[in-house]
Amino acid sequence: MKAKVTVHEQFRKGKVDDRFFGSFVEYLGRSIYGGIYDPGHPTANAQGFRRDVMDVTRELRIPIIRYPGGNFVATYDWEDGIGPVEKRPARLDLAWKAVETNRVGLHEFAQWAQDVSAEILMTVNLGTRGVREALNLLEYCNHPGGSYWSDLRRKNGQEEPFNVRHWCLSNELDGVWQVGQKTAYEYGRLANETAKAMKLLDSSVKLCACGSSFRRMPTFLEWDQTVLDLCYDTIDYLSLHSYLRNAEKDPDTYLAESMDMEEMIDLTVKMCDCVKGRKKSPRTIDISFDEWNVWPRAKEDDRFIDPWRIAPPLLEETYTMEDAVAFGCMLNVLFRHADRVKIACLSMLVNVFGPLMTENGGALWKQTIFYPFSYASRYGRGDSLDVRLDSPGYQNKVYGHVPFVDVSAVYSEERKEVVFFAVNRSRAESVVLETNLSGFQKASMVEHVILDSKEPGTSNTKSAPNAVMPRTAAAARMEGAAARVSLPPLSWNMLRFSVSG
Ligand code: AHR
Numbered sequence: 001m002k003a004k005v006t007v008h009e010q011f012r013k014g015k016v017d018d019r020f021f022g023s024f025v026e027y028l029g030r031s032i033y034g035g036i037y038d039p040g041h042p043t044a045n046a047q048g049f050r051r052d053v054m055d056v057t058r059e060l061r062i063p064i065i066r067y068p069g070g071n072f073v074a075t076y077d078w079e080d081g082i083g084p085v086e087k088r089p090a091r092l093d094l095a096w097k098a099v100e101t102n103r104v105g106l107h108e109f110a111q112w113a114q115d116v117s118a119e120i121l122m123t124v125n126l127g128t129r130g131v132r133e134a135l136n137l138l139e140y141c142n143h144p145g146g147s148y149w150s151d152l153r154r155k156n157g158q159e160e161p162f163n164v165r166h167w168c169l170s171n172e173l174d175g176v177w178q179v180g181q182k183t184a185y186e187y188g189r190l191a192n193e194t195a196k197a198m199k200l201l202d203s204s205v206k207l208c209a210c211g212s213s214f215r216r217m218p219t220f221l222e223w224d225q226t227v228l229d230l231c232y233d234t235i236d237y238l239s240l241h242s243y244l245r246n247a248e249k250d251p252d253t254y255l256a257e258s259m260d261m262e263e264m265i266d267l268t269v270k271m272c273d274c275v276k277g278r279k280k281s282p283r284t285i286d287i288s289f290d291e292w293n294v295w296p297r298a299k300e301d302d303r304f305i306d307p308w309r310i311a312p313p314l315l316e317e318t319y320t321m322e323d324a325v326a327f328g329c330m331l332n333v334l335f336r337h338a339d340r341v342k343i344a345c346l347s348m349l350v351n352v353f354g355p356l357m358t359e360n361g362g363a364l365w366k367q368t369i370f371y372p373f374s375y376a377s378r379y380g381r382g383d384s385l386d387v388r389l390d391s392p393g394y395q396n397k398v399y400g401h402v403p404f405v406d407v408s409a410v411y412s413e414e415r416k417e418v419v420f421f422a423v424n425r426s427r428a429e430s431v432v433l434e435t436n437l438s439g440f441q442k443a444s445m446v447e448h449v450i451l452d453s454k455e456p457g458t459s460n461t462k463s464a465p466n467a468v469m470p471r472t473a474a475a476a477r478m479e480g481a482a483a484r485v486s487l488p489p490l491s492w493n494m495l496r497f498s499v500s501g
Pocket residue numbers: 026069070071072171172291347
């Protein structure tokens with residue numbers, strides 16, 4: 001099979017923001033306890049954080065990490081996580097039916113984030129709390145001193161403000177699964193009042209309001225329209241979330257699910273701009289895609305885990321090669337919308353939907369999805385390019401025509417490189433992809449990295465941590481401004497070209 005993709009230097013869609021390569025850590029399962037924090041681990045630092053996890057987190061160059069939830073935040077009192085650890089209360093976390101010990105709180109997490117060179121995207125609880133508590137937290141984090149909450153922070157050992165710049169105004173409050181679920185009107189009013197007050201306290205903060213939790217919410221777009229109507233002037237971003245499920249255990253549909261995410265972004269951006277137009281506002285609301293990942297199997301088994309345990313192993317996926325391909329399609333969707341998706345958080349970092357997995361007190365290994373994210377974070381910084389793709393495809397009962405090839409491209413003027421991230425959805429056949437760079441002078445191919453496997457179900461596990469690993473194929477020779485590159489069946493690929501503009 002043959003496909004063709006064309007890019008041009010002048011087809012620049014927008015800069016890929018650094019915050020595009022964010023991630024997410026929630027008090028959920030073994031994301032924190034047993035994941036980033038494990039005081040008994042041989043690599044633990046003085047604060048109890050695993051150095052091996054920190055090293056790989058740094059390797060991923062993650063600039064921003066969403067915290068502390070997620071669904072967790074709706075019954076969280078942030079004050080439980082400050083002050084002497086031995087005095088902190090254990091609380092019931094209603095979102096995950098677990099016990100939260102509060103051993104890791106704001107100060108400890110902020111230190112960890114600083115150690116991995118990431119800023120925090122902080123979520124406030126507007127499920128069971130309100131404007132006052134959000135303001136107190138902001139004052140605690142960002143006010144220099146001379147007030148009750150800022151002085152308490154100093155008393156607790158942090159003289160300088162944490163300077164948290166990015167904030168989520170709660171999480172998925174359209175969801176029936178939330179404690180404190182709200183109608184769009186209730187949420188929009190509360191988010192607006194909270195945003196207004198937070199900006200009075202610190203005008204430099206950037207605020208994300210909850211958009212629709214998922215594309216298939218019955219209130220999709222209606223919720224977004226009402227919320228935008230009510231807080232357009234006070235917020236900066238609308239949060240969206242997407243997890244690709246393999247509900248029907250049908251690979252053809254699963255591998256096409258990213259098309260749903262693409263439509264979700266397209267429609268939401270149109271809704272943001274429609275409200276902008278109606279309000280005659282000079283401001284543009286961009287998207288914070290602050291939870292995204294594939295979620296093909298986990299959860300079914302979780303119901304056998306007893307409630308009210310500390311750090312139970314919830315939502316732990318063992319990702320396959322097929323999952324890495326679906327994941328690569330999601331990354332491509334995000335790159336193709338980098339003009340409006342300014343923040344994105346891979347959900348999550350470790351154990352819970354983790355690109356990284358750890359054993360309590362033991363090994364660490366990288367799942368299949370680690371590799372597309374890692375290469376994207378390393379080579380995907382620059383300007384997103386509009387791609388013109390011509391690909392054969394298959395007919396799917398849900399999505400109609402689905403192209404076998406899915407591709408995104410980034411041009412780095414600084415590195416003088418064009419990088420394609422390309423997926424072949426076909427399980428049976430290779431596709432020869434012609435990459436046409438006629439808009440650039442003197443292109444030459446530098447590298448072809450392939451992630452593939454003989455079996456779509458192959459995973460990396462503790463006993464076989466390198467079962468699916470990237471390999472490098474010979475770079476193709478240029479034929480004029482084009483190169484022909486073979487994408488193996490069910491593979492994720494990075495094609496790197498050096499160019500002069
Ligand atoms: O990532 C797990 C959960 O999925 C998050 O807590 C929630 O926001 C989403 O529904």
